[in-house]
Amino acid sequence: MAGCFGSSMCRTWVIEEEEDEDDFHLIVDDDYLERDHAVGDARIRADYFGPNPVYSAFQFRRRFRMRVHVFERLVEAIEGADSYFKQKEDAIGRLGLSGLQKAFAAIRILAYGLSADVVDEYVRIGESTARKALHHFCRAIISVFGEYYLRAPNAEDVAGFSKLESNVDF
Known part of the structure:
Protein backbone atom coordinates (compact mmCIF):
# COMPACT_ATOMS: atom_id res chain seq x y z
CA MET A 1 0.00 0.00 0.00
CA ALA A 2 1.36 3.43 -0.93
CA GLY A 3 2.04 5.61 2.06
CA CYS A 4 3.16 2.81 4.39
CA PHE A 5 6.78 2.83 5.37
CA GLY A 6 7.41 -0.42 7.21
CA SER A 7 5.70 0.50 10.44
CA SER A 8 3.53 -2.01 12.26
CA MET A 9 0.70 0.54 12.14
CA CYS A 10 0.70 0.37 8.35
CA ARG A 11 0.82 -3.41 8.31
CA THR A 12 -2.17 -3.50 10.66
CA TRP A 13 -3.97 -0.95 8.49
CA VAL A 14 -3.50 -3.09 5.37
CA ILE A 15 -4.75 -6.22 7.12
CA GLU A 16 -7.80 -4.42 8.49
CA GLU A 17 -8.43 -2.76 5.14
CA GLU A 18 -8.42 -6.12 3.38
CA GLU A 19 -10.81 -7.60 5.92
CA ASP A 20 -13.19 -4.63 5.88
CA GLU A 21 -13.13 -3.89 2.14
CA ASP A 22 -16.59 -5.38 1.61
CA ASP A 23 -17.90 -3.99 4.89
CA PHE A 24 -19.14 -0.77 3.33
CA HIS A 25 -22.24 -1.38 1.30
CA LEU A 26 -25.51 0.34 0.64
CA ILE A 27 -28.18 -0.52 3.15
CA VAL A 28 -31.61 0.01 1.64
CA ASP A 29 -34.17 0.91 4.25
CA ASP A 30 -37.83 1.49 3.54
CA ASP A 31 -37.89 4.08 6.33
CA TYR A 32 -35.65 6.81 4.90
CA LEU A 33 -34.56 9.20 7.65
CA GLU A 34 -34.35 12.79 6.48
CA ARG A 35 -31.38 14.20 8.38
CA ASP A 36 -31.29 17.70 6.85
CA HIS A 37 -27.56 17.81 6.21
CA ALA A 38 -27.60 21.58 5.69
CA VAL A 39 -28.74 22.10 9.29
CA GLY A 40 -25.89 19.96 10.60
CA ASP A 41 -23.32 21.81 8.49
CA ALA A 42 -24.68 25.21 9.52
CA ARG A 43 -24.64 24.19 13.20
CA ILE A 44 -21.00 23.08 13.06
CA ARG A 45 -19.94 26.27 11.28
CA ALA A 46 -21.84 28.53 13.70
CA ASP A 47 -20.67 26.68 16.81
CA TYR A 48 -16.96 26.46 15.96
CA PHE A 49 -15.92 28.34 12.82
CA GLY A 50 -18.08 31.45 12.46
CA PRO A 51 -17.03 35.02 13.17
CA ASN A 52 -18.49 34.74 16.69
CA PRO A 53 -18.37 31.01 17.47
CA VAL A 54 -20.50 29.62 20.28
CA TYR A 55 -17.57 27.63 21.65
CA SER A 56 -14.15 29.10 22.35
CA ALA A 57 -10.84 27.98 20.91
CA PHE A 58 -10.05 26.43 24.30
CA GLN A 59 -13.26 24.38 24.20
CA PHE A 60 -12.54 23.33 20.61
CA ARG A 61 -9.07 22.15 21.56
CA ARG A 62 -10.41 20.22 24.54
CA ARG A 63 -13.09 18.54 22.41
CA PHE A 64 -11.02 17.73 19.34
CA ARG A 65 -7.55 17.38 20.86
CA MET A 66 -6.20 19.96 18.40
CA ARG A 67 -6.34 23.67 17.63
CA VAL A 68 -8.86 25.09 15.16
CA HIS A 69 -6.23 25.92 12.54
CA VAL A 70 -4.91 22.33 12.63
CA PHE A 71 -8.44 21.00 12.14
CA GLU A 72 -8.98 23.36 9.22
CA ARG A 73 -5.67 22.26 7.68
CA LEU A 74 -6.67 18.60 8.01
CA VAL A 75 -10.05 19.21 6.36
CA GLU A 76 -8.42 21.14 3.52
CA ALA A 77 -5.81 18.41 3.01
CA ILE A 78 -8.27 15.51 2.96
CA GLU A 79 -10.67 17.36 0.65
CA GLY A 80 -7.79 17.67 -1.80
CA ALA A 81 -6.70 14.06 -1.39
CA ASP A 82 -10.02 12.22 -1.53
CA SER A 83 -13.05 13.20 -3.60
CA TYR A 84 -15.25 11.49 -0.99
CA PHE A 85 -14.93 14.68 1.08
CA LYS A 86 -16.33 16.90 -1.69
CA GLN A 87 -19.97 17.84 -1.16
CA LYS A 88 -22.11 16.29 -3.89
CA GLU A 89 -25.73 16.23 -4.98
CA ASP A 90 -27.74 13.04 -4.85
CA ALA A 91 -29.86 11.69 -7.71
CA ILE A 92 -32.73 14.11 -7.02
CA LYS A 132 -17.25 5.23 5.80
CA ALA A 133 -16.12 8.81 6.54
CA LEU A 134 -13.77 7.48 9.22
CA HIS A 135 -12.35 4.93 6.78
CA HIS A 136 -11.80 7.56 4.08
CA PHE A 137 -10.41 10.02 6.64
CA CYS A 138 -7.77 7.57 7.83
CA ARG A 139 -6.77 6.65 4.29
CA ALA A 140 -6.55 10.34 3.29
CA ILE A 141 -4.46 11.23 6.35
CA ILE A 142 -2.05 8.39 5.62
CA SER A 143 -1.87 9.43 1.98
CA VAL A 144 -1.24 13.11 2.72
CA PHE A 145 0.85 13.00 5.90
CA GLY A 146 2.15 9.42 6.01
CA GLU A 147 5.49 10.01 4.34
CA TYR A 148 6.51 12.50 7.00
CA TYR A 149 4.69 11.32 10.14
CA LEU A 150 4.70 7.53 9.64
CA ARG A 151 8.37 7.27 8.80
CA ALA A 152 10.89 5.53 11.03
CA PRO A 153 12.69 7.95 13.38
CA ASN A 154 16.07 9.17 12.19
CA ALA A 155 19.14 9.96 14.33
CA GLU A 156 18.00 13.56 14.86
CA ASP A 157 14.59 12.39 16.12
CA VAL A 158 16.17 9.91 18.53
CA ALA A 159 18.52 12.59 19.86
CA GLY A 160 15.52 14.85 20.45
CA PHE A 161 13.67 12.07 22.29
CA SER A 162 16.70 11.46 24.50
CA LYS A 163 16.91 15.15 25.33
CA LEU A 164 13.21 15.26 26.23
CA GLU A 165 13.53 12.13 28.34
CA SER A 166 16.40 13.59 30.35
CA ASN A 167 14.22 16.58 31.30
CA VAL A 168 11.40 14.41 32.71
CA ASP A 169 11.38 13.59 36.42
CA PHE A 170 9.70 10.37 37.48
Missing part, protein backbone atom coordinates in the same frame (compact mmCIF):
# COMPACT_ATOMS: atom_id res chain seq x y z
CA GLY A 93 -30.54 17.18 -6.55
CA ARG A 94 -30.28 17.36 -2.76
CA LEU A 95 -26.90 18.39 -1.39
CA GLY A 96 -25.22 15.67 0.60
CA LEU A 97 -22.91 15.97 3.56
CA SER A 98 -20.15 18.54 3.41
CA GLY A 99 -16.50 17.58 3.75
CA LEU A 100 -16.53 19.44 7.05
CA GLN A 101 -19.33 17.23 8.40
CA LYS A 102 -17.58 14.03 7.34
CA ALA A 103 -14.25 15.12 8.81
CA PHE A 104 -15.96 16.42 11.96
CA ALA A 105 -17.62 13.03 12.51
CA ALA A 106 -14.41 11.08 11.87
CA ILE A 107 -12.34 13.23 14.21
CA ARG A 108 -14.98 13.10 16.97
CA ILE A 109 -15.02 9.31 16.69
CA LEU A 110 -11.21 9.19 16.92
CA ALA A 111 -10.87 11.82 19.66
CA TYR A 112 -13.38 10.17 21.98
CA GLY A 113 -13.36 6.56 20.83
CA LEU A 114 -17.07 6.90 20.05
CA SER A 115 -19.17 4.46 18.13
CA ALA A 116 -20.22 5.71 14.71
CA ASP A 117 -23.89 6.18 15.60
CA VAL A 118 -23.18 8.68 18.40
CA VAL A 119 -22.29 11.55 16.05
CA ASP A 120 -25.62 11.39 14.18
CA GLU A 121 -27.57 13.75 16.43
CA TYR A 122 -25.15 16.66 16.13
CA VAL A 123 -23.51 16.17 12.74
CA ARG A 124 -26.63 14.74 11.01
CA ILE A 125 -24.76 11.76 9.61
CA GLY A 126 -25.89 8.14 9.66
CA GLU A 127 -23.89 5.36 11.28
CA SER A 128 -22.77 3.66 8.07
CA THR A 129 -21.82 7.01 6.54
CA ALA A 130 -19.87 7.97 9.67
CA ARG A 131 -17.97 4.67 9.47
Whole structure:
Protein backbone atom coordinates (compact mmCIF):
# COMPACT_ATOMS: atom_id res chain seq x y z
CA MET A 1 0.00 0.00 0.00
CA ALA A 2 1.36 3.43 -0.93
CA GLY A 3 2.04 5.61 2.06
CA CYS A 4 3.16 2.81 4.39
CA PHE A 5 6.78 2.83 5.37
CA GLY A 6 7.41 -0.42 7.21
CA SER A 7 5.70 0.50 10.44
CA SER A 8 3.53 -2.01 12.26
CA MET A 9 0.70 0.54 12.14
CA CYS A 10 0.70 0.37 8.35
CA ARG A 11 0.82 -3.41 8.31
CA THR A 12 -2.17 -3.50 10.66
CA TRP A 13 -3.97 -0.95 8.49
CA VAL A 14 -3.50 -3.09 5.37
CA ILE A 15 -4.75 -6.22 7.12
CA GLU A 16 -7.80 -4.42 8.49
CA GLU A 17 -8.43 -2.76 5.14
CA GLU A 18 -8.42 -6.12 3.38
CA GLU A 19 -10.81 -7.60 5.92
CA ASP A 20 -13.19 -4.63 5.88
CA GLU A 21 -13.13 -3.89 2.14
CA ASP A 22 -16.59 -5.38 1.61
CA ASP A 23 -17.90 -3.99 4.89
CA PHE A 24 -19.14 -0.77 3.33
CA HIS A 25 -22.24 -1.38 1.30
CA LEU A 26 -25.51 0.34 0.64
CA ILE A 27 -28.18 -0.52 3.15
CA VAL A 28 -31.61 0.01 1.64
CA ASP A 29 -34.17 0.91 4.25
CA ASP A 30 -37.83 1.49 3.54
CA ASP A 31 -37.89 4.08 6.33
CA TYR A 32 -35.65 6.81 4.90
CA LEU A 33 -34.56 9.20 7.65
CA GLU A 34 -34.35 12.79 6.48
CA ARG A 35 -31.38 14.20 8.38
CA ASP A 36 -31.29 17.70 6.85
CA HIS A 37 -27.56 17.81 6.21
CA ALA A 38 -27.60 21.58 5.69
CA VAL A 39 -28.74 22.10 9.29
CA GLY A 40 -25.89 19.96 10.60
CA ASP A 41 -23.32 21.81 8.49
CA ALA A 42 -24.68 25.21 9.52
CA ARG A 43 -24.64 24.19 13.20
CA ILE A 44 -21.00 23.08 13.06
CA ARG A 45 -19.94 26.27 11.28
CA ALA A 46 -21.84 28.53 13.70
CA ASP A 47 -20.67 26.68 16.81
CA TYR A 48 -16.96 26.46 15.96
CA PHE A 49 -15.92 28.34 12.82
CA GLY A 50 -18.08 31.45 12.46
CA PRO A 51 -17.03 35.02 13.17
CA ASN A 52 -18.49 34.74 16.69
CA PRO A 53 -18.37 31.01 17.47
CA VAL A 54 -20.50 29.62 20.28
CA TYR A 55 -17.57 27.63 21.65
CA SER A 56 -14.15 29.10 22.35
CA ALA A 57 -10.84 27.98 20.91
CA PHE A 58 -10.05 26.43 24.30
CA GLN A 59 -13.26 24.38 24.20
CA PHE A 60 -12.54 23.33 20.61
CA ARG A 61 -9.07 22.15 21.56
CA ARG A 62 -10.41 20.22 24.54
CA ARG A 63 -13.09 18.54 22.41
CA PHE A 64 -11.02 17.73 19.34
CA ARG A 65 -7.55 17.38 20.86
CA MET A 66 -6.20 19.96 18.40
CA ARG A 67 -6.34 23.67 17.63
CA VAL A 68 -8.86 25.09 15.16
CA HIS A 69 -6.23 25.92 12.54
CA VAL A 70 -4.91 22.33 12.63
CA PHE A 71 -8.44 21.00 12.14
CA GLU A 72 -8.98 23.36 9.22
CA ARG A 73 -5.67 22.26 7.68
CA LEU A 74 -6.67 18.60 8.01
CA VAL A 75 -10.05 19.21 6.36
CA GLU A 76 -8.42 21.14 3.52
CA ALA A 77 -5.81 18.41 3.01
CA ILE A 78 -8.27 15.51 2.96
CA GLU A 79 -10.67 17.36 0.65
CA GLY A 80 -7.79 17.67 -1.80
CA ALA A 81 -6.70 14.06 -1.39
CA ASP A 82 -10.02 12.22 -1.53
CA SER A 83 -13.05 13.20 -3.60
CA TYR A 84 -15.25 11.49 -0.99
CA PHE A 85 -14.93 14.68 1.08
CA LYS A 86 -16.33 16.90 -1.69
CA GLN A 87 -19.97 17.84 -1.16
CA LYS A 88 -22.11 16.29 -3.89
CA GLU A 89 -25.73 16.23 -4.98
CA ASP A 90 -27.74 13.04 -4.85
CA ALA A 91 -29.86 11.69 -7.71
CA ILE A 92 -32.73 14.11 -7.02
CA GLY A 93 -30.54 17.18 -6.55
CA ARG A 94 -30.28 17.36 -2.76
CA LEU A 95 -26.90 18.39 -1.39
CA GLY A 96 -25.22 15.67 0.60
CA LEU A 97 -22.91 15.97 3.56
CA SER A 98 -20.15 18.54 3.41
CA GLY A 99 -16.50 17.58 3.75
CA LEU A 100 -16.53 19.44 7.05
CA GLN A 101 -19.33 17.23 8.40
CA LYS A 102 -17.58 14.03 7.34
CA ALA A 103 -14.25 15.12 8.81
CA PHE A 104 -15.96 16.42 11.96
CA ALA A 105 -17.62 13.03 12.51
CA ALA A 106 -14.41 11.08 11.87
CA ILE A 107 -12.34 13.23 14.21
CA ARG A 108 -14.98 13.10 16.97
CA ILE A 109 -15.02 9.31 16.69
CA LEU A 110 -11.21 9.19 16.92
CA ALA A 111 -10.87 11.82 19.66
CA TYR A 112 -13.38 10.17 21.98
CA GLY A 113 -13.36 6.56 20.83
CA LEU A 114 -17.07 6.90 20.05
CA SER A 115 -19.17 4.46 18.13
CA ALA A 116 -20.22 5.71 14.71
CA ASP A 117 -23.89 6.18 15.60
CA VAL A 118 -23.18 8.68 18.40
CA VAL A 119 -22.29 11.55 16.05
CA ASP A 120 -25.62 11.39 14.18
CA GLU A 121 -27.57 13.75 16.43
CA TYR A 122 -25.15 16.66 16.13
CA VAL A 123 -23.51 16.17 12.74
CA ARG A 124 -26.63 14.74 11.01
CA ILE A 125 -24.76 11.76 9.61
CA GLY A 126 -25.89 8.14 9.66
CA GLU A 127 -23.89 5.36 11.28
CA SER A 128 -22.77 3.66 8.07
CA THR A 129 -21.82 7.01 6.54
CA ALA A 130 -19.87 7.97 9.67
CA ARG A 131 -17.97 4.67 9.47
CA LYS A 132 -17.25 5.23 5.80
CA ALA A 133 -16.12 8.81 6.54
CA LEU A 134 -13.77 7.48 9.22
CA HIS A 135 -12.35 4.93 6.78
CA HIS A 136 -11.80 7.56 4.08
CA PHE A 137 -10.41 10.02 6.64
CA CYS A 138 -7.77 7.57 7.83
CA ARG A 139 -6.77 6.65 4.29
CA ALA A 140 -6.55 10.34 3.29
CA ILE A 141 -4.46 11.23 6.35
CA ILE A 142 -2.05 8.39 5.62
CA SER A 143 -1.87 9.43 1.98
CA VAL A 144 -1.24 13.11 2.72
CA PHE A 145 0.85 13.00 5.90
CA GLY A 146 2.15 9.42 6.01
CA GLU A 147 5.49 10.01 4.34
CA TYR A 148 6.51 12.50 7.00
CA TYR A 149 4.69 11.32 10.14
CA LEU A 150 4.70 7.53 9.64
CA ARG A 151 8.37 7.27 8.80
CA ALA A 152 10.89 5.53 11.03
CA PRO A 153 12.69 7.95 13.38
CA ASN A 154 16.07 9.17 12.19
CA ALA A 155 19.14 9.96 14.33
CA GLU A 156 18.00 13.56 14.86
CA ASP A 157 14.59 12.39 16.12
CA VAL A 158 16.17 9.91 18.53
CA ALA A 159 18.52 12.59 19.86
CA GLY A 160 15.52 14.85 20.45
CA PHE A 161 13.67 12.07 22.29
CA SER A 162 16.70 11.46 24.50
CA LYS A 163 16.91 15.15 25.33
CA LEU A 164 13.21 15.26 26.23
CA GLU A 165 13.53 12.13 28.34
CA SER A 166 16.40 13.59 30.35
CA ASN A 167 14.22 16.58 31.30
CA VAL A 168 11.40 14.41 32.71
CA ASP A 169 11.38 13.59 36.42
CA PHE A 170 9.70 10.37 37.48
